[in-house]
Amino acid sequence: MKKLWTILSMALSALFMTAPAALAAEPAAIDTGDTAWVLISAALVFIMTPGLGFFYGGMVRNKNVLTTIMQSFFIVAMISVEWILIGYTMTFGTDINGFIGAMDKAGLAGVGMNILANGTIPELAFVAFQCMFAVITPALITGAFAERMKFHAFVVFILLWAIFIYNPMAHWVWGGGFLAKLGALDFAGGLVIHILSGVSGLTLCILLGKRVGFGRIPMLPHNLPMTVLGAALLWFGWFGFNAGSALGANALAANAFIASQAAAAAATVTWVVVEWALNGKPTILGAASGCIAGLVAITPAAGFVAPMPAIIIGAIGGVICYFAVAVLKAKLGYDDSLDAFGIHGIGGTWGSIATGLWATTEVNPAGANGLFYGETHLLFAQIISTIVAYVFAIVGTIILYKIISIFMHVRANKDEETTGLDISEHGERGYNYAIMSGSPFGDVLDAPATSTATVKELGINGHNL
Template sequence: MKKLWSILTMSAMCLALTASIAFAADDAAGAIDTGDTAWVLISAALVFLMTPGLAFFYGGMVRSKNVLSTIMHSFFIVAMISVEWVILGYAMTFGSDIGGFIGSLDKIGLAGVGLQVMEGGTIPELAFVAFQCMFAVITPALITGAFAERIKFGAFVLFILLWAIFIYNPMAHWVWGGGFLAELGALDFAGGLVIHILSGVSGLTICILLGKRRGYGKVPMLPHHLPMTVLGAALLWFGWFGFNAGSALGANGLAANAFVTTQAAAAMATVSWVVCEWLHHGKPTILGAASGCVAGLVAITPAAGFVAPMPAVIIGLVGGIVCYFAVAVVKAKFGYDDSLDAFGVHGIGGTWGAIATGLWCSTDINPAGADGLFYGSADTLIAQLISIVVAYALAIVGTYILFKIVNTITKMRADENEEITGMDIGEHGERAYNQSLVTADSMLTATVESFATAKEMKPVNAK
């Protein structure tokens, strides 16, 4: 009996010692919240899925001879920018601030970044690195819709890498990394300024510099696979919940608000775009519905964590209308060849969303934000307008300079034969659809393109 009591006593002491060690380990770990960390990592995975979704969205809208090259743009960006982000991007964006303009390189190669909890947060910094990496990936991928079907792959790789380093990283630091726009009071919950305006305006700039596709306006350039485009839009809509709700950086009420406002705006913009198209052209199309949902998602992105659900409905309503007008009316009037409407949807939608944030943001929704014009303060709206001007200026000037540099090193515009044959064969030596027979339709299309190029189009070479 005495021996039994000795065994029980020893066991109890070991159990108590084990428990004290476990509690001490919990204390040493700091304030890491497993639920918040899980949500941010899941959101990072959702945002990752958006770039392959974008590849399908864009890929379905180009002609069949260019579908692989279009998908390749997004897929390769996932790899290249992820490496750039780990080595340099995170340090430039979230390193110690230097004069409000750029992060220092104290975190280059993720030096000093580990499992410790972020200051003032509840997640390890590496989770934040992973989440922000996906933002850095999808932003340049959005630009590719503006120059689809006519850019050489080598030039594309160099341009996108330089664009990420010298345009995206500084702008992200200015808004999210403690830079001068953050000090000014600019609000951008998930990327209206940093992602959509920057990519959309850069896309418009480069598509003008490259010139129109051969035969543009004279040869039919219809989407070759609309089901693929709808699949891509659905993946974008799905991933966008991580994009916006994940930006709360925790499984909390703010994430729930961003989730609902995202859905409300996307749904309303889908309806408003389809109605506009129906009234304007007499037919509601699935391409219009897919474009409308993306327009609404873009418009709500900067505001998702600052506004209530009903303002989100209004933001989506207006977003669908203004983006449709930009795509169906403005582009046709000015004649620029923004192949897949990167500017019309992302540039215009992001601009409206940034303005709308300054109108409807409320500290009742997010105490870390500010009150907008409709809640008694014009200061935030002014900060938003200034930030929009800065984003436009950086995108236009920066893209112009990088284009000239890259085009001096290697020609950016594809050759005439490559464009007629297709970028899939010309640049990558492969085709998406193996056809044993040449159809009369494909022969007619090739003949018309060749005739239009030879008779009506001068060779277009970026200079």
């Protein structure tokens, strides 16, 4: 018994030695203003993922609304645990040959209030901020395979994707890896977040195949006010996303803030104008999509470009993403359900290249000058990094999908998809409207349901099917 107690005491001592030094006195070097801004920014980025759930949730058919929101909500929890255990050290641990971080910070070992990430904030604040980036990135992918992926396969894929694709790519760009050494710039995630998630989403939606009835029956958004609410939360949170990446309450944060607003506003205008000119009507879905496209486009450049170039980047981003969604997808015929690739993949690609055009050391002395400021190296580095991100996302996603497919069914079958994943995967429904004689919902029943009895039992309002 005494020997067992000794072993347990030694184990507990080792455990607490790896815990953050939370009880240590806060050093005078910590700037409370910078720390407050980074923590507030982390909270702003956090709200983006539930906001994304609303943004995507409103665009699916109502039989899949809870599934779509659940995916974003569950990712918040699962990836937060993964980030603390191994994600942070894989990304920001001691560099191993430019490819991955060592496990010296696994479980946040040695990470505490006395160790500063940039000289003015505690490293734990940096951990919290970067955790929210790790959370939202795989959530973006869910828009590409919405309405057809089984939940258990989704959980396994997203976890493995975060470990083997996001963490290495984030290390290559932000953790001192080989792309950082090449000179690539990515202020807040054009390469690491938007290209990586958008291209992975495109790859996965092609591997899964098209939804049942795609191209034959309408698959319209069931709740556009919900989508606009989600877009507003994303726009709001994006200020933490981009301005927070300055890691301080300083002039650089102010520049990133106004650049983000300028690009989002310009893209909203150009998307709506192009849509209006080509289709005869401006839509709120177009306006919401345009603002996200502009925010995606400016993300890699926000801390490196001035406000006027930010307007140009956003305006062009709105046009490019519109045609990617309205024309490219139709021509190629892939079923990217909620346009994750058209907005995030294409918008991130444009933003990465645009950084190589308009970046200037007048905004950020720690950056580099782009092509329009007389230098070519940065544009070269941005192009190479973009190609690397595309190849890594495509190859990595294919490998993960093939491995997972060996052990489980990844896609819902036809009956499950027709009924809706809310019921078939979670046993819930988003709208419990009573269907009765004279009910205002009696004429908008769920068309693809197998029988009238099934429709009445589920009580689903599916007029957009």
